[in-house]
Amino acid sequence: MRRLPSNQKGKNMTPNYSENIAQVDSNDTTGDAVKEIIDTAVANNTLFYSIFVNNIDFNTTAMEIYQKDSFEFERFKIALKNAGVSAKDIKSIEKLLKDASKRKKTSKDSNSRQLICLSSLLNDNSIPSSFVLPTAYQVDSYGQVLTVGNNPHIVSQCPIVIASKMKNINDKSVHLKIGWKHNGNWQYITVNKELIARTQDISKLAGYDFPVTSINASLLVGYLSAFETVNSSVIPEIPVTHKMGWHNNKSCFLWGNKVITQHTDFDKVIYADDVNTGDHSAQEIIFKGRDVYDEEVVRGLTNKGQYSDWIEIANSIFQYHDVRFAMYTSFLPPFLEILNINNFTIDLAGNSSKGKTTTLKLAASVWGNPDATADSIVNTWATTVTSVERTAEIMNSMPIFLDDTKLAGNVKDNKQTASALISNVLYAIASGRGKSRGKLVGIDHTSSFKTILFSTGEGPATSLTDNEGAKGRTVSLLGNPFGKDDMDMSRFVSNIEDGFKSNYGHAGPRVVKFIMEHSAEHELWRESYAEVRDYLISKSGSSSLAMRLSKDIAAVVSIIPIVHAALPELTQVFSVSEMVDHIWSKITGNRNLPDKNIEILKNLYTYAVLNTAQFYHGETSQVQTAPQGGYEGHWHTKQDWSFIGYSKNVFNSITGSYKLTFRDVAWKNNWFDLNGSGEGYQKQVWIGDRKVNLYCIKRTAFEEALGYKLECNATDEIAKLKG
Template sequence: MSTHEKASTLSLVGDPAAPAPEKLERPRYAVYENHRTIEGRTYKPGTWYHGLKQSGPDEKAIPVDHWICAPLNVEAETANSEDGTIGRLLSFSHRGRRIEWVMPMEALAGKGDEVLKVLMGRGLVIEHHQRRQIVPYLASHQAPELVIATTTKPGWHESGAFVLPSRVIGGENVRFQDSGRAANIFTDKGSISGWQTEIATRCLGNPVLILSVCCALAGPLLAKVGVNGGGVHLVGDSSSGKSLAQLLAASVWGNPGSFAASWDVSKGGVEIEAASRNDTVLILDEIKRADPKRVQEMAYAIANGMGKGTMTREREGRAKLTWRVLALSSGERSLSDHAAIGGSGAHAGAELRMVDVNAGTRTHRAFDDVHGLTGQDFHRVVNDAVAQHYGHVGPAFVESLIQKPEDLHSAFRQVREAFGTESSQAGRVADRFAIMALAGESAIRRNLLNWPKGTAIKACRLLFNEWLLTTGDGNAEDRQILRGLADFIALHGDSRFSDVRAEHANLTVRERAGFYEVDDDKRLYLFNTPALLEAASGFGKERILRALLGASAIVKVDEEAKGSRRTKKYRTPGGGSSRFYVIDPERLENEG
């Protein structure tokens, strides 16, 4: 075996506490945390290569010693909890601060340039001419006995710990693993007391701001209680204050300027943003930046918590991105209104997954109480405060949940009683508002929010009831069908319908949708089947009929058609007869 081969297969890390050996065994790598004197020579702290150099086959090998870099320790072997891949936990110091990085072993394949980039980017001091020695040092290092778990996404880990890129709450043998190049969005500044005084206090009397804080804190409770993800969409005119509410929510976990995400990404980009904020909150800025043709699909993805499957070059399925998160979106238009710009019909399911909250027509636009200031001054003061104090409350809330656990299921059931609904669909939205209320009240009990008890429940219930009053407690698909038929009549009442009792056929009608008849000074519209399907696009005939029957909107049916057809036979102008669905447009208005 050549000297180079030995150097790449032997590795020994020096223990600063152990006595120096009388003689160096070569070749080998060694790490000295302090100055070490061996065989009469003193070696400065660092990672060293002690080798042998031979000029020719008959020449005697002479010892060589190369300082490679600052002390670089291999602390443990790592095993990724998602895919089982193996790595190493590396540590070193930079300006008195201990730095850790989980290096996947596959990163050592090839020249290992990516490993050098990460280590140098994080502050490891390296001797440039010896930089190529780092890869064989790490590759040849014997696997440590200690094995720890790693995860590539933040949030709750199967061990019970809560993992963030820069810290692990409630666990020792688990670490966050990334490429080393991703930005850490979970940063902090200022103090939690400063956040409470300058920010939380000014939320009082402002339901939209209280809801935003509760939304940010609810992420860690989703998995504990079993509530699905989704979001709330703050709707209001430009400069109404809804963006400030989002910055305030972002300050719970990190720097508002970098923690907030954007609608201006692809569906895959939204999946990455959601996964990188797992078990916290996803802040999405102005919805007008989203692709109108994809925005509803993106809302579904955020709520469903699972990304699109992809394949490797070997045609094997890659692991899908997963997440549990509540989203806090904003925009001048609702989700369905923005989708309509791209020609997409409103999907009731998307509207339920990203429900509208009024943040534009309150007492002071998005605010109800500006605490004795003008709206402009209030906005400026809070905006300045969130730039000075952030990143403390969210981690402190998780730490308190771990240190002082409570029966969250029981607490959720108690809070949920305040959000009464009749339909199952409205009930799922109520679950979302209730989990936000629970997060706020739990943070109040833990003295993390300096609000009076009941503040969070009152604000969340107020905004939920406003949504319920606007949308209704019925089935969302029923509302969408009835609204579609009502809009169709409003658009085409005279251009595609004519009087069924006329003596002659009306030749000016193109693409006939049916007829109308006047009954007790009220028009009833006789829809043919193609028009019925066109008006409620995206739904099958049976589903449309179920909605119409639920609203008692089909008002005339032949006795023999009461079973499945629900139609009435009419003689049509010009001769002949056909069956139609006879719809009372007034019944369509009762969408709630």
């Protein structure tokens, strides 16, 4: 082989290999196939082994090179190395090909042996009669699997089969359901195919009682590969997905571990976990999480209690427009794709102690468990953008729920501020796409989803974002959804919350079935939506924000008749038009109704006014006796004062649990007086003869909150407050 010039040593050889790829084989098809392998290795070098194992065409092409010409196979390995594939993965690929080649040779030597039916051999009718034993293996009278030959090796001390193959329709990854007979009973485990393709990986299954040790690991890899090959036409191949919602051209809908079709009897919903391995005629597609996180997300998608009891609870809230609108909106996600509607957020904001969260949980009860437990579909804002995007992708065509924005940012190792987190989540939901983030299993992909986000908080979530696109996709319902917060209302809210904690997950699936049963009417539904949308747009005037939000309101309004047709037991006593007028006036009117952040600003100012003796006042404090325990802040008494500074203890006491959110909002709105001298959101201010770090709020911020100019000093303010 020609030596490389000295100035070319160490350079990537992949381009040269690709240029001369035809030399590998005179067949152009093989040359193209090899080029595809190398190109894939260049683009996905760290993931290449996983891709190779799951790609039959790559295996076939590599085997042709391996068996035909050792020189060309060495060139092939060099090309993989220069493409960035690790030496460990290249060695594993070569071992796979070597073992497969040996099995193929053994198979040729055993051509005279007939394929043996496993169920007959084991006298076991519980496994499919079509499964056969690979010709390079035998089973003795004890049920042990051994290799064929003069010196047989024990592969396993019990029979092993591949019961089914699961192929993810989204990321194309493959899982195999492996079964082994232990003490007369078959046990099963479902694993990624990559896990049983490498000796060091298959050994990890020992922890699940799979019969593998370091001694027989390599033999088991070979046996399972041979079993899959010889039984490839009879091993059931099941399409699986990690995404809920519509599949197979909207002929079925995944809801948790259950499949809904237009033939579904809700007393006998198909459970994916209960489907017999040998018969999948009733199962169109099943859910298979990529990892534990996926499985946990959908665990709450189930039902409990009685449909009739849930209807009774729902009918009791129809007089409360915000609550009723939120419930209707929860039914919308399955319609988004059909009506060609974009995602948006319902933001329930206000100072009520319970009404917002109760409304959110009532909306969640449409689809599953609303109780704040490990198996709930309701989460909190103590999360990350990545987690929300993954949840939205998994919960496709269904709503997602995040309670209490003041918890945003309270996640260990989360480097985002509360405002950045909320802003990024609102934007991600509106766009319907997550960021591309390496692999979960298999090839990299960017998540996409159709959903509605329900959020609660003491202040509007939109106050924490500058992104106008996200604001235009957020319907903010400010104030107590139940109108008042007295003792009678508190009891009523508690009663309905107890009710839907015991009765949930009945309504949403019924509406999904109705959608499938009336597919011929989908075009009429789209026309109805367009009419309502155009009507509301005409009412928007010159407001671009109202114009954008009118599409979201129209979407909810247009499905109300469909929801009632699917759930005829829902009351129709209360006017829909009154509810729509109420919601429309809320979103097009003053979108800056009482905000928790403004309330905190007012409280900070009032505290300083009523406790002026606790604040250091500059030169005038030189004749003032310092308060016991020290000063709580700094407020200059001159007419042109520019800020009030608060100690950490006072600031934390007044902002309370809303501290993180208020701090981010204050920074975003330039309420803090900063000069870079202090720590984080604080600045250093003189108190007596020393500098201390204080949270300093600008005078202009207080004026914005109070709605008037502060031209008087602290003494005058005290008189004004008392007057």
